[in-house]
Amino acid sequence: MKKGIHPDYHPVVFQDSATGFxxxxxxxxxxxxxxxxxxxxxxxxxxxxxxxxxxxxYTGRQKFQQADGTVAKFNKKYGLA
Structure with missing residues (x-):
């Protein structure tokens, strides 16, 4: 590797502003x-x-909204489900 062209990589501490983690x-x-x-x-x-x-x-507080797929819409429309 060439000297002087790479940034200094060093250990740092990251702190979450919301939780303090x-x-x-x-x-x-x-x-x-x-x-x-x-x-x-x-x-x-x-x-x-x-x-x-x-x-x-990552905390499990996310809510998933799943839209009906094409097959589900078809089954619902024709009363097959």
């Missing part, structure tokens, strides 16, 4: 704000709006 991951994003993590080290803190802790798909 935090997780450590690698990123090229930096931040002036830091936080002390469970391992005793300080890492840059990145605040995000949505994570798996607050997203409805």
């Amino acid at each position: 935090k997780f450590l991951s690698g990123s090229t994003v930096g931040s002036a704000e830091t936080i002390k993590w469970e391992d005793g080290n300080e890492y840059p803190l990145i605040r995000v709006e949505i994570t798996s802790d607050s997203h409805p798909f």
Whole structure:
């Protein structure tokens, strides 16, 4: 790999603004704000709006609306179901 053309990849802590959930991951994003993590080290803190802790798909709060398919419409129309 060529030197000087790749961004700095380092560990950062992401925090969900809605729930306060935090997780450590690698990123090229930096931040002036830091936080002390469970391992005793300080890492840059990145605040995000949505994570798996607050997203409805992952929390099970998502509601699924399924439209009737063509076969279901046919069966309903002709009283076959």
